[in-house]
Amino acid sequence: MAGRPTFYITTPIYYVNDVPHIGHAYTTLACDVLARFKRLDGYDVMFLTGTDEHGQKVAKSAATAGKTPIEFCDMVSQNFRDLLPKMNFSNNDFIRTTESRHHTACQDIWNKLEEAGFIYLDGYSGWYSVRDEAFYGEDELIDGEEGERLAPTRAPVEWVEEPSYFFRLSAMEDKLLAHYEKYPDAILPESRRNEVLSFVRSGLRDLSISRTSFDWGVPVPRNSDHIMYVWLDALTNYLTAIGYPDTECDSFRKYWPADIHVVGKDILRFHAVYWPAFLMAAGLEPPKRVFAHGWWTNEGEKISKSLGNIIDPLELIKSYGLDQVRYFLMREVPFGRDGDFSRQAFVHRINGDLANDLGNLAQRSLSMIAKNCGATMPQPGIFTDDDIRILEAAGDILETLRGHFDRQTIHRGLAKIWRVVRDANAYFAFQEPWALKKTDPDRMNTVLYVTAEVIRQLVILTQPVMPDSCTILLNQLGVGADARDFASLGQNGRVLPGTPLPKPQGVFPRLVEEEDA
Numbered sequence: 001m002a003g004r005p006t007f008y009i010t011t012p013i014y015y016v017n018d019v020p021h022i023g024h025a026y027t028t029l030a031c032d033v034l035a036r037f038k039r040l041d042g043y044d045v046m047f048l049t050g051t052d053e054h055g056q057k058v059a060k061s062a063a064t065a066g067k068t069p070i071e072f073c074d075m076v077s078q079n080f081r082d083l084l085p086k087m088n089f090s091n092n093d094f095i096r097t098t099e100s101r102h103h104t105a106c107q108d109i110w111n112k113l114e115e116a117g118f119i120y121l122d123g124y125s126g127w128y129s130v131r132d133e134a135f136y137g138e139d140e141l142i143d144g145e146e147g148e149r150l151a152p153t154r155a156p157v158e159w160v161e162e163p164s165y166f167f168r169l170s171a172m173e174d175k176l177l178a179h180y181e182k183y184p185d186a187i188l189p190e191s192r193r194n195e196v197l198s199f200v201r202s203g204l205r206d207l208s209i210s211r212t213s214f215d216w217g218v219p220v221p222r223n224s225d226h227i228m229y230v231w232l233d234a235l236t237n238y239l240t241a242i243g244y245p246d247t248e249c250d251s252f253r254k255y256w257p258a259d260i261h262v263v264g265k266d267i268l269r270f271h272a273v274y275w276p277a278f279l280m281a282a283g284l285e286p287p288k289r290v291f292a293h294g295w296w297t298n299e300g301e302k303i304s305k306s307l308g309n310i311i312d313p314l315e316l317i318k319s320y321g322l323d324q325v326r327y328f329l330m331r332e333v334p335f336g337r338d339g340d341f342s343r344q345a346f347v348h349r350i351n352g353d354l355a356n357d358l359g360n361l362a363q364r365s366l367s368m369i370a371k372n373c374g375a376t377m378p379q380p381g382i383f384t385d386d387d388i389r390i391l392e393a394a395g396d397i398l399e400t401l402r403g404h405f406d407r408q409t410i411h412r413g414l415a416k417i418w419r420v421v422r423d424a425n426a427y428f429a430f431q432e433p434w435a436l437k438k439t440d441p442d443r444m445n446t447v448l449y450v451t452a453e454v455i456r457q458l459v460i461l462t463q464p465v466m467p468d469s470c471t472i473l474l475n476q477l478g479v480g481a482d483a484r485d486f487a488s489l490g491q492n493g494r495v496l497p498g499t500p501l502p503k504p505q506g507v508f509p510r511l512v513e514e515e516d517a
């Protein structure tokens with residue numbers, strides 16, 4: 001029998017020079033939502049996140065903190081791990097680049113590149129940005145306000161002259177272009193793909209892949225004066241976690257090539273150009289997709305430690321609730337575009353979509369069942385056209401949702417679910433079950449049954465985004481723990497007349513607008 005289809009999804013591994021903020025939480029959240037969706041849809045999922053602990057930036061941060069690099073990494077990496085349960089992230093592994101399994105994988109990939117003739121020793125003299133951990137050509141630099149040279153990201157650059165190994169990136173140009181041509185969805189959204197294409201078409205320079213002026217990294221095999229460039233080291237994590245260099249092991253065979261690396265737009269080039277080039281040169285398949293999402297600002301301002309406007313996800317959760325934060329981040333901004341975080345938009349979105357739309361629908365119908373149907377799921381009579389229409393609308397969502405999630409247009413998937421939430425509210429209001437209570441109690445039972453069944457479907461589909469709230473709602477609907485995956489959406493999973501239901505409780509309280517508070 002063929003095994004379940006597999007799905008391997010990764011976040012970037014985050015630098016341990018920073019405390020985790022909303023930007024990091026956002027990427028991991030998107031991956032969590034996509035991973036949960038695939039699990040509910042029957043896939044064997046591997047969802048990886050972790051921390052990037054080598055390189056000059058981390059070494060400098062450790063020195064500033066008066067700690068050894070590893071002491072510093074242990075401490076900051078822990079902050080990232082602490083965030084996982086608090087955000088309800090369902091990652092299967094957490095990788096740290098300072099682990100020995102990763103050391104082995106890095107050295108192996110180096111050997112493969114060297115054996116294939118893609119590495120040569122030379123000297124690097126040029127610009128380097130420690131903040132970006134990136135080499136820049138003279139032609140890429142811009143002038144700062146005081147005439148200083150800056151990276152295109154506005155990060156400071158320094159002049160570096162040192163012996164260095166190089167990777168023959170220039171030799172990979174045609175192969176990369178052929179790859180993008182053959183797999184038009186290998187880079188999404190499309191605007192990002194175009195950016196990458198024009199970068200590669202403009203000509204690729206060989207890439208410096210070792211450093212000698214500090215030693216916080218993985219030593220180059222057979223020449224430990226050099227440590228591997230932190231990006232070659234970091235990207236390799238995606239292989240390490242599934243068992244590389246053992247390419248015959250079960251997990252590697254199951255999960256490679258990765259289905260998707262989700263990253264921010266800032267690190268697109270590393271993932272969509274350097275990474276597939278390294279892999280193809282080493283004789284490995286490139287990932288099937290790199291999706292680069294946009295950038296969050298805070299009330300219109302770039303988020304940065306120096307501006308002191310970092311949004312702490314834990315503080316947001318404390319103020320608004322975990323699922324509210326998860327829903328807002330996934331629904332408010334089209335996935336792929338830049339977005340601005342504002343408290344007003346947050347309150348507006350949560351009160352509209354959660355408190356008013358889904359929350360109200362569940363609360364009103366379940367309270368009526370509790371009061372008028374002896375707290376058990378009512379027995380429906382014959383369905384009218386209106387009943388069938390709303391049941392079918394709910395039944396049709398999954399196919400559309402799969403299409404959206406397969407292209408990572410998560411916001412559009414949610415918009416689709418919420419159209420049916422609103423239709424269900426309109427159905428409920430139009431049928432007036434409260435009036436039927438006296439005139440036609442059997443019809444009231446049917447309307448309440450249909451509404452409960454539609455809510456069941458909507459809530460099963462919403463689980464990837466709001467797992468805790470959906471669990472509470474499914475408990476309130478009397479849905480068994482083994483009947484909550486997408487395979488249970490059909491007729492067989494329908495809410496069962498006669499099922500005793502617990503006392504309903506509100507799940508999405510209204511938030512108070514700041515000016516009203």
Ligand code: ME8
Pocket residue numbers: 011012013014015016018022023024026027052234235236262263264265266267294295296297303
């Ligand atoms: O680049 N808006 O790590 P990093 C949206 N270690 N996303 C944001 C964000 C914001 N304002 N700020 C950060 C690195 N992010 C490397 C990666 S992977 C092999 C190595 C998210 O700690 C976004 O995903 O600087 C971005 O790409 C990532 O954090 C950068 O994290």
